[in-house]
Amino acid sequence: xxxxxxxxxxxxxxxxxxxxxxxxxxxxxxxxxxxxxxxxxxxxxxxxxxxxxxxxxxxxxxxxxxxxxxxxxxxxxxxxxxxxxxxxxxxxxxxxxxxxxxxxxxxxxxxxxxxxxxxxxxxxxxxxxxxxxxxxxxxxxxxxxxxxxxxxxxxxxxxxxxxxxxxxxxxxxxxxxxxxxxxxxxxxxxxxxxxxxxxxxxxxxxxxxxxxxxxxxxxxxxxxxxxxxxxxxxxxxxxxxxxxxxxxxxxxxxxxxxxxxxxxxxxxxxxxxxxxxxxxxxxxxxxxxxxxxxxxxxxxxxxxxxxxxxxxxxxxxxxxxxxxxxxxxxxxxxxxxxxxxxxxxxxxx
Amino acid sequence: xxxxxxxxxxxxxxxxxxxxxxxxxxxxxxxxxxxxxxxxxxxxxxxxxxxxxxxxxxxxxxxxxxxxxxxxxxxxxxxxxxxxxxxxxxxxxxxxxxxxxxxxxxxxxxxxxxxxxxxxxxxxxxxxxxxxxxxxxxxxxxxxxxxxxxxxxxxxxxxxxxxxxxxxxxxxxxxxxxxxxxxxxxxxxxxxxxxxxxxxxxxxxxxxxxxxxxxxxxxxxxxxxxxxxxxxxxxxxxxxxxxxxxxxxxxxxxxxxxxxxxxxxxxxxxxxxxxxxxxxxxxxxxxxxxxxxxxxxxxxxxxxxxxxxxxxxxxxxxxxxxxxxxxxxxxxxxxxxxxxxxxxxxxxxxxxxxxxxxxxxxxxxxxxxxxxxxxxxxxxxxxxxxxxxxxxxxxxxxxxxxxxxxxxxxxxxxxxxxxxxxxxxx
Amino acid sequence: xxxxxxxxxxxxxxxxxxxxxxxxxxxxxxxxxxxxxxxxxxxxxxxxxxxxxxxxxxxxxxxxxxxxxxxxxxxxxxxxxxxxxxxxxxxxxxxxxxxxxxxxxxxxxxxxxxxxxxxx
Numbered sequence: 084x085x086x087x088x089x090x091x092x093x094x095x096x097x098x099x100x101x102x103x104x105x106x107x108x109x110x111x112x113x114x115x116x117x118x119x120x121x122x123x124x125x126x127x128x129x130x131x132x133x134x135x136x137x138x139x140x141x142x143x144x145x146x147x148x149x150x151x152x153x154x155x156x157x158x159x160x161x162x163x164x165x166x167x168x169x170x171x172x173x174x175x176x177x178x179x180x181x182x183x184x185x186x187x188x189x190x191x192x193x194x195x196x197x198x199x200x201x202x203x204x205x206x207x208x209x210x211x212x213x214x215x216x217x218x219x220x221x222x223x224x225x226x227x228x229x230x231x232x233x234x235x236x237x238x239x240x241x242x243x244x245x246x247x248x249x250x251x252x253x254x255x256x257x258x259x260x261x262x263x264x265x266x267x268x269x270x271x272x273x274x275x276x277x278x279x280x281x282x283x284x285x286x287x288x289x290x291x292x293x294x295x296x297x298x299x300x301x302x303x304x305x306x307x308x309x310x311x312x313x314x315x316x317x318x319x320x321x322x323x324x325x326x327x328x329x330x331x332x333x334x335x336x337x338x339x340x341x342x343x344x345x346x347x348x349x350x351x352x353x354x355x356x357x358x359x360x361x362x363x364x365x366x367x368x369x370x371x372x373x374x375x376x377x378x379x380x381x382x383x384x385x386x387x388x389x390x391x392x393x394x395x396x397x398x399x400x401x402x403x404x405x406x407x408x409x410x411x412x413x414x415x416x417x418x419x420x421x422x423x424x425x426x427x428x429x430x431x432x
Numbered sequence: 433x434x435x436x437x438x439x440x441x442x443x444x445x446x447x448x449x450x451x452x453x454x455x456x457x458x459x460x461x462x463x464x465x466x467x468x469x470x471x472x473x474x475x476x477x478x479x480x481x482x483x484x485x486x487x488x489x490x491x492x493x494x495x496x497x498x499x500x501x502x503x504x505x506x507x508x509x510x511x512x513x514x515x516x517x518x519x520x521x522x523x524x525x526x527x528x529x530x531x532x533x534x535x536x537x538x539x540x541x542x543x544x545x546x547x548x549x550x551x552x553x554x555x556x557x558x559x560x561x562x563x564x565x566x567x568x569x570x571x572x573x574x575x576x577x578x579x580x581x582x583x584x585x586x587x588x589x590x591x592x593x594x595x596x597x598x599x600x601x602x603x604x605x606x607x608x609x610x611x612x613x614x615x616x617x618x619x620x621x622x623x624x625x626x627x628x629x630x631x632x633x634x635x636x637x638x639x640x641x642x643x644x645x646x647x648x649x650x651x652x653x654x655x656x657x658x659x660x661x662x663x664x665x666x667x668x669x670x671x672x673x674x675x676x677x678x679x680x681x682x683x684x685x686x687x688x689x690x691x692x693x694x695x696x697x698x699x700x701x702x703x704x705x706x707x708x709x710x711x712x713x714x715x716x717x718x719x720x721x722x723x724x725x726x727x728x729x730x731x732x733x734x735x736x737x738x739x740x741x742x743x744x745x746x747x748x749x750x751x752x753x754x755x756x757x758x759x760x761x762x763x764x765x766x767x768x769x770x771x772x773x774x775x776x777x778x779x780x781x782x783x784x785x786x787x788x789x790x791x792x793x794x795x796x797x798x799x800x801x802x803x804x805x806x807x808x809x810x811x812x813x814x815x816x817x818x819x820x821x822x823x824x825x826x827x828x829x830x831x832x833x834x835x836x837x838x839x840x841x842x843x844x845x846x847x848x849x850x851x852x853x854x855x856x857x858x
Numbered sequence: 859x860x861x862x863x864x865x866x867x868x869x870x871x872x873x874x875x876x877x878x879x880x881x882x883x884x885x886x887x888x889x890x891x892x893x894x895x896x897x898x899x900x901x902x903x904x905x906x907x908x909x910x911x912x913x914x915x916x917x918x919x920x921x922x923x924x925x926x927x928x929x930x931x932x933x934x935x936x937x938x939x940x941x942x943x944x945x946x947x948x949x950x951x952x953x954x955x956x957x958x959x960x961x962x963x964x965x966x967x968x969x970x971x972x973x974x975x976x977x978x
Contacts, residue, residue: 249858261779261857263798263840265556270770270851271690274740274795278768279702281793282627282738290796290856291773293787578964638910640968652972676911715909715973716923717938747908747945751938776948785908785945786938841913 087131087242090162091120092155092169092185094178098138106177108140110151112158119227123168126235131242135162141177144184151181152188159189166242167193171200171230172207174222179207186215196241200230203256216241216255257292308382311425314392316415318400318408319366319373319432320358321349330399332359338398338411340418343391348377360401361432373430392424400431433523434612435662438504438605442532445482445564453599458532460566465592469568474584477571481813483535483550484564488810491548491567494844495536495674496589497560497682500529500597501667510597510667513648515590522613522663527600530607533563533684534596536589537814538570540582540641546677546844547806554806557846559853560684567813568592579640586672590683611696613660616706616734623704627737630707631661631691632727632756636673636680636744637712643672644681644744646710652719656711656726661692669710676746678800678841679772679849690852691740691770707734711756713749720752728759738766743849746774746800746841750785761790772797772847773857777839797848798855800841808834860904862970863893864921868963869970877974878926887946889920894939900928903935907942910969912962915949919966923973 095101095108097118116124117136124133137158144151159167167189169182179201186197200218201208208217216237220230233254240247247253249262266273273290280287305311322330328339346353349370356366356373371377379391396415400408419427441456448459462480469478483489503509503526508519510526535548548560555561568589572581613619620628635644637652644651646659646669659668664686673680695705711727714720731739739760743753750771757767773783773796783799829837840846847855862873863880865888870881882892890907897903902925908914954962 249856251858257858259780261773261775261783261799263802263855263857265854266856267854269690269694269854270795270797270848270856271694271740271742272851273856274691274742274768274770274851275694275698275703277793277795278629278738278740278766279698281766281768282629282703287793289792289794290858291771291783291794293789293791293794294782578961579968636911638969639972640965642910642969673911676913680911715905715969717904717906717934719973720906745911746913747911747942748906749911751906774945774948777950781948782944785941 087165089133090164091136095140106140106142110139110154122231144181167197169199174202176206179205183207183211308388310389312390313426314424315395317430320356320399321370321374326357330357333401335399344393347380433660436525438527439530439607440600441606469588476573479569481567487550489550490809492814494546497684498534498593502597521666522660534593535565535567552807557843619706626704629703630736630739632709632741641674645670651712677844678846713752724755732763742770754786754788758790768793770795770851773799775799798857800847805837866919866966868967869921886920893922897935902932914946917962921970
């Protein structure tokens with residue numbers, strides 16, 4: 084059997100070019116093995132061969148995504164591998180996002196199987212774990228020795244179009260796709276063992292994490308709007324034209340607070356959406372469609388509500404983690420309370 | 433209660449003139465069993481087959497699987513209140529024909545019952561490919577209602593299993609296990625330093641084809657209650673559940689409840705197994721609330737440190753499971769729940785119909801929607817007409833070459849929620 | 859005193875004298891949707907919409923009992939019906955042979971009467 088052809092993607096650091104100060108290194112392709120590719124080649128033995136390695140600086144990739152993607156896709160296409168491997172990126176955030184982004188592109192556009200490796204808390208994990216196999220690694224490069232054989236074994240299976248087992252068997256991060264397999268112990272025995280650990284306060288791993296829902300009991304209904312201040316809050320990304328605080332179009336890292344004193348209507352000239360997850364045409368034409376300032380002003384005039392709060396809070400819900408959302412909300416909820424706001428209308432998209 | 437269980441290893445079944453056990457071979461005179469079965473005026477005819485591990489045989493549609501057992505020393509005898517007279521069982525001595533099973537087959541309604549393959553891929557998913565099976569196929573009298581027919585087959589199967597079990601009464605067991613279940617006060621005195629553990633066994637109880645009987649009582653009419661695990665070993669709990677082959681508990685599963693076995697295994701070592709609570713899974717939401725209130729209440733009265741909760745069936749029992757889990761966790765008692773998943777054929781759908789953050793320790797018996805292609809086997813006992821309609825099958829599942837493509841939910845016991853098997857998912 | 863929402867003719871025949879039977883000629887999802895709409899009008903869900911282990915794509919028949927009295931929308935009812943609709947949609951539709959239809963009506967009737975008759 085002939086060897087599988089592999090293209091390996093790494094950043095400037097692992098290529099030995101240098102650290103952060105060289106992060107704007109443009110994509111280049113080198114023949115054969117570079118850096119961690121050595122260990123991969125060792126793990127492959129005679130089953131696969133790294134024919135070339137693509138090197139790209141993390142800053143360059145993340146700041147010039149379209150250009151980087153195109154250049155690298157051309158390089159990969161030319162090499163025509165059986166499998167594309169990126170990283171592992173461990174807990175390096177921008178490297179992780181680059182690995183995920185380029186893997187997704189190679190998989191979608193070139194139809195070549197891909198695999199990468201990351202620490203579970205790498206931001207790239209949440210973004211890409213449902214789209215590709217990401218092998219679970221330790222946070223730092225000290226985990227290279229453990230990660231390489233797992234990546235190599237799974238890469239060979241993917242290249243050979245073999246059936247891929249469950250995450251615990253193969254070592255990839257759980258990806259919201261449930262796969263059956265036979266455990267060593269029967270279910271009842273595993274339940275007893277899990278209970279013993281749980282009762283003793285020892286760590287245990289559930290076999291099906293509950294869907295991540297943070298249900299909040301709604302407050303009692305507001306009976307009298309006539310005398311209270313109502314605020315608008317949105318995850319629909321409505322911001323003053325030009326997005327002055329640069330709220331990201333996805334995976335927002337911040338929220339905005341904007342004064343609407345005297346604003347009666349959001350127009351195409353004054354407001355827009357920063358949201359990258361829906362067609363912005365209608366929101367940009369009339370942002371009241373997402374953040375209904377106009378209707379609230381009507382209510383105010385008609386005496387249906389006491390007053391519309393003079394500030395609104397906004398962020399982009401698109402891909403933003405529950406953890407960040409919670410943190411944003413905790414902050415501005417406190418501000419709203421301090422401003423004596425008694426009701427909030429939350430709008431999404 | 434103290435029960436001594438003697439296991440007589442059966443390595444083969446053979447149809448013969450005289451019923452007996454000789455050198456591990458179970459010989460069956462079917463004439464006697466036929467007469468026994470036809471005592472029920474609802475049954476027109478009955479036929480017998482043997483299916484051994486590794487044989488190219490497919491059994492379908494399976495209604496129930498029962499392990500032949502009988503008591504050597506009472507009080508009472510197995511299947512009390514149904515096959516034998518009402519008496520509290522669970523103490524004395526019981527003999528088990530290990531490695532043998534009575535499998536009842538019959539079309540009660542035109543869908544649903546399961547598949548047991550004795551060889552091939554399907555055999556890996558069912559525990560009953562490893563037993564020597566006496567397959568009993570019933571034909572009902574004309575005009576019988578589904579209720580009458582289900583009851584007739586259920587009882588006839590149990591009678592046959594009891595009759596076969598009695599053949600082992602005078603035999604010396606190959607292995608003996610003793611199970612002791614003292615009062616909760618005594619148990620606590622015995623192991624004062626070990627955590628006190630209970631088992632909440634949820635029983636399917638929703639109506640026709642979905643019922644479970646405890647000492648002959650339809651569980652849907654019972655409040656949550658308690659018994660000794662040894663009573664279950666003597667057949668106090670019987671399956672009338674014919675639906676969802678993969679995750680229904682057959683009578684065999686009840687007789688050999690693996691949670692009970694594994695809790696006994698750890699009893700006195702890492703934990704103190706002190707309570708078995710049984711509860712139902714009814715259709716009315718108010719019933720669900722009442723029954724789960726009661727499980728939590730009993731767990732609280734008994735001051736347990738931890739419980740295992742097992743489920744039976746698909747869909748709305750998820751609600752009972754989560755209610756039980758949540759309310760028991762609220763009493764400060766740790767829980768581990770056992771369930772199975774319906775995550776869709778591609779494994780990407782939400783697995784459970786209900787969920788709660790308190791269910792943070794879950795053991796899964798696998799995704800019942802997984803698709804498998806089962807090979808053509810030489811013999812079919814029962815009928816294949818209904819394979820398309822069996823849970824998990826779909827139009828065209830029976831191919832021209834005799835293979836059938838089904839979801840594993842069609843296979844008896846494949847994702848059993850007592851944790852009887854090793855199948856799981858991640 | 860309660861309302862039975864059903865597409866099962868056997869359930870209609872059995873209970874229309876004694877109960878309010880809201881018979882709708884529709885499929886299983888149609889019944890669940892109708893029930894959801896009624897819940898939002900303030901009826902309370904009394905039986906679990908996924909009663910029985912008969913999978914949602916194995917039977918076209920469905921019967922659900924809801925309260926006659928309307929109150930403010932019951933949050934638990936909303937949650938249960940929404941989760942049930944989601945669960946039902948997970949199953950790919952398939953053909954159900956004609957000769958099974960009567961059996962399926964019997965099973966649905968039995969399930970719902972086990973609820974109605976024991977809770978009289």
